[in-house]
Amino acid sequence: MSLSRAFFAVIRRDLVLALRRRSEIANPLLFFILVITLFPLGIGAQPHLLQAIAPGIIWVSALLAAMLSLDSLFRSDFDDGSIEQILLSPHPTTVLVLAKIIAHWLVTGLPLLIVAPLLAVFLGMPNHALGILLLTLLLGTPVLSLIGAIGVALTVGLRRGGMILSLLVLPLYVPVLIFAGNAVQMASGGLPVDAQINILISILLMALVLAPLPVAAALKMSIN
Amino acid sequence: MFLIPDPVVRFFHRMASPPHFYAFTQRLMPWLVVIFLLLTAAGLYGGLYLAPADYQQGDSYRIIYIHVPSAWMSLFIYMVMAVAGGIGLVWRIKLAEIVAISSAPVGASFTFIALVTGSLWGKPMWGTWWVWDARLTSELILLFLYLGVIGLYGAIDDKRTASRAVAILALVGVVNIPIIHYSVEWWNTLHQGPTVTKMDKPSIHVSMLIPLLLMAIAFKFYYLIAMLQRARTELLLRERNAQWVKNMISESK
Numbered sequence: 001m002s003l004s005r006a007f008f009a010v011i012r013r014d015l016v017l018a019l020r021r022r023s024e025i026a027n028p029l030l031f032f033i034l035v036i037t038l039f040p041l042g043i044g045a046q047p048h049l050l051q052a053i054a055p056g057i058i059w060v061s062a063l064l065a066a067m068l069s070l071d072s073l074f075r076s077d078f079d080d081g082s083i084e085q086i087l088l089s090p091h092p093t094t095v096l097v098l099a100k101i102i103a104h105w106l107v108t109g110l111p112l113l114i115v116a117p118l119l120a121v122f123l124g125m126p127n128h129a130l131g132i133l134l135l136t137l138l139l140g141t142p143v144l145s146l147i148g149a150i151g152v153a154l155t156v157g158l159r160r161g162g163m164i165l166s167l168l169v170l171p172l173y174v175p176v177l178i179f180a181g182n183a184v185q186m187a188s189g190g191l192p193v194d195a196q197i198n199i200l201i202s203i204l205l206m207a208l209v210l211a212p213l214p215v216a217a218a219l220k221m222s223i224n
Numbered sequence: 225m226f227l228i229p230d231p232v233v234r235f236f237h238r239m240a241s242p243p244h245f246y247a248f249t250q251r252l253m254p255w256l257v258v259i260f261l262l263l264t265a266a267g268l269y270g271g272l273y274l275a276p277a278d279y280q281q282g283d284s285y286r287i288i289y290i291h292v293p294s295a296w297m298s299l300f301i302y303m304v305m306a307v308a309g310g311i312g313l314v315w316r317i318k319l320a321e322i323v324a325i326s327s328a329p330v331g332a333s334f335t336f337i338a339l340v341t342g343s344l345w346g347k348p349m350w351g352t353w354w355v356w357d358a359r360l361t362s363e364l365i366l367l368f369l370y371l372g373v374i375g376l377y378g379a380i381d382d383k384r385t386a387s388r389a390v391a392i393l394a395l396v397g398v399v400n401i402p403i404i405h406y407s408v409e410w411w412n413t414l415h416q417g418p419t420v421t422k423m424d425k426p427s428i429h430v431s432m433l434i435p436l437l438l439m440a441i442a443f444k445f446y447y448l449i450a451m452l453q454r455a456r457t458e459l460l461l462r463e464r465n466a467q468w469v470k471n472m473i474s475e476s477k
Contacts, residue, residue: 150396154376154389164372164379168393171368172400175407182411203403210399214392217313221388 006091007099014103017076028069029111035061036119047124054123055133055184062112062137063173066144067166069108073100073149074156074219083156083219094212097219101149101212102142109141125188132187132197136180139200146211147172153218175203240317242459243468249452256449263442270435287345289435293443294338298366299401301331301447305373306398309391319455321387322462324394325377326454330447332370339363358409365404369397383462 001009018024039057040050050057077083077100086096116137117130125133151169158164183196238244271289278285305327312321342360343353354360373390380386463469 150392154393155379157385158379160379164375167368167375168372171365171372171404172396174365175400175403178407178411214396218389218392221385221392224382224385 001091003091003095006089007095010086010096010099011103011106014100015106018103018107024069024072025107025111028065028108029115031068032061032065032112033115033119035064036123040123051124051126051188054120054125055129055181055188057123058116058120058133059136059140059177059181059184062116062141063144063170063177065112066109066141066148067169067173069104070145070148070152070165070169071162072108073104073145073152078156078222084223087220087223093216093219097149097153097215098208098212101145101215104149105142105145109137109145112141113137125184128190129184129187132193133184135197136183136200139197139204140176140180143176143200143204143207144173146207147176149215150211150218153215153222155222156219157222176200179203240319242319242463242466243472245319246456246459246468246472249456253449253452256445256452260442260445260449263438263445267435267438267442270438271432275432275435276429281349284345284348287341289439291338291341291345292436293440294334294341295363296440297443297447298331298335298338298363300444301327301334302366302370302394302397302401305331306391306394309387309394313388313391313395318462319459321384321391322455322458323451325373325387325390326451326458327447328370328373328377328390329454330450332367332374334443334447335363335367335370339367358405358411362405362408365408366401369401373397 036057039053043049074083077086086100087093089096113134116133120130120133121127148169151165151172154168155165179196179199183193183200186193186196239248267289272286275286277283305324308320308327309324311317312324339360342363346355347353373393376393377383377386377390380389460469
């Protein structure tokens with residue numbers, strides 16, 4: 001089997017598995033919606049305040065939803081031995097791992113993009129900022145999956161890995177949160193956001209190239 | 225390897241052997257403690273007594289003799305940890321792994337000290353314990369990175385595996401630290417920052433600089449002492465079934 005066929009086979013397998021277990025798609029999405037609904041309840045019905053902090057709310061909620069969904073990335077494959085098959089296959093582990101991360105993003109990251117504009121309208125975000133919000137989510141959530149994969153790969157062998165995972169992953173999410181949140185904030189004020197978008201693109205490209213390396217190394221370590 | 229002189233190579237080969245490392249650090253320890261005490265005494269005397277009071281900040285500025293060296297150490301130790309971890313990962317040298325993980329709590333402590341002394345200084349100077357200043361924020365995130373390393377090491381039962389996990393995490397952190405640092409700095413300058421932090425930094429006078437450098441070197445020695453003590457204990461724990469540990473214990477009885 002050629003490398004590209006193996007790559008797409010892994011993606012297709014993971015997508016089929018996810019479609020058979022729909023709760024995997026629904027859980028992070030519902031979590032995302034619920035957390036955003038909680039903010040107005042906690043703060044009070046103050047439209048101006050909500051409008052001002054809407055970019056931050058949406059991005060922090062996306063961060064938490066992405067983190068919550070991470071566990072499903074390698075868990076079942078670790079339990080049923082598929083990870084061993086990936087490590088044993090003649091193809092480079094990094095490429096196959098990248099396929100798994102992409103499939104995971106399609107299942108858990110992409111749905112956030114679809115509901116985000118609706119929630120942004122709920123929070124009173126101006127319409128002209130919605131495009132930028134979608135763009136930052138499109139560029140930022142894959143980075144969350146890529147960086148998160150490192151944390152999951154390190155902790156997948158642990159029985160109580162959940163708590164430690166947030167400690168490992170959240171500090172590494174800081175740059176994405178800063179640039180994405182800032183871009184949406186600026187766009188709401190009608191300011192240009194080229195710089196932020198360019199930086200997000202470069203972070204995404206760097207993560208695409210670099211993140212699979214530690215993920216592969218960490219998976220090898222976790223299998224031992 | 226032909227570029228490195230032979231005695232140096234031999235020294236590192238011998239240091240990689242646990243019994244030799246244990247004996248060598250035992251002989252080294254008193255010297256390190258003496259140098260550390262001398263440097264600290266000289267640094268504190270120079271900093272707290274000889275150096276003049278600052279014309280703007282009075283005597284409050286003297287906290288920098290703890291604060292600044294701690295902040296330097298917090299980054300330095302993370303680098304040491306990542307390099308030692310990387311060496312352990314590539315060449316599977318047990319002692320490099322032990323040095324890496326023994327550095328983490330010391331580094332976390334220095335980071336914590338830097339944060340606490342910074343906020344103690346900030347209260348009289350800026351009138352607030354905490355500002356979301358770029359440096360403070362990135363130092364706080366550095367503390368979280370250290371806690372992640374310590375937590376991950378504690379969560380994995382097999383300590384050889386845990387060392388490899390920690391090494392991978394530390395290396396990922398090293399790539400991220402500059403990105404985090406610059407993103408936080410950028411975030412801060414974009415928000416209208418509090419003007420109190422925009423004080424012009426006066427270039428430091430030599431009578432203040434010398435004690436500061438003395439303290440910085442003293443802290444390096446303190447790190448060596450604390451890290452080596454932790455490493456020796458960790459080594460005994462891991463090698464508790466080895467013959468040389470049994471011999472040593474039976475000899476000391």
